[in-house]
Amino acid sequence: MRPPFPPDPPDWRASAACSGMPPQVVFARREREALPALNACRRCPVARRCEETVAPARSFFDGVSGGRLWRNGRRVRLRHSDVARPHALRARSDGART
Numbered sequence: 764m765r766p767p768f769p770p771d772p773p774d775w776r777a778s779a780a781c782s783g784m785p786p787q788v789v790f791a792r793r794e795r796e797a798l799p800a801l802n803a804c805r806r807c808p809v810a811r812r813c814e815e816t817v818a819p820a821r822s823f824f825d826g827v828s829g830g831r832l833w834r835n836g837r838r839v840r841l842r843h844s845d846v847a848r849p850h851a852l853r854a855r856s857d858g859a860r861t
Contacts, residue, residue, distance in 0.1 A: 775816075780807035781827065790826035794841055797832050801841070804830035 776782060780803035781789050791797035804810050804827065814829025823836035832839040 775809045775812050778809050779813060780804060792825050792834050794832055794839065797827050800827040801830065801832060
């Protein structure tokens with residue numbers, strides 16, 4: 764027998780590279796504590812969706828979203844050169860400049 768309604772689509776957050784990381788890493792306000800989540804964003808298939816959904820600037824978000832660190836809804840300038848935004852990495856792999 765078939766269920767009366769189609770199953771809910773899987774939540775995009777389950778596909779996030781940071782899924783399963785401790786909240787204190789994902790919602791860190793400091794770069795050092797956020798580095799694991801920032802590095803996970805480099806390979807995250809839903810980084811763009813994450814930033815669109817969280818809307819950090821509108822929600823005064825603190826933490827990591829879309830490969831960026833946010834504090835009170837403002838991007839934090841990163842000091843570590845080994846952390847790159849996933850959007851920039853994709854653009855470089857396509858041969859475009861960032």
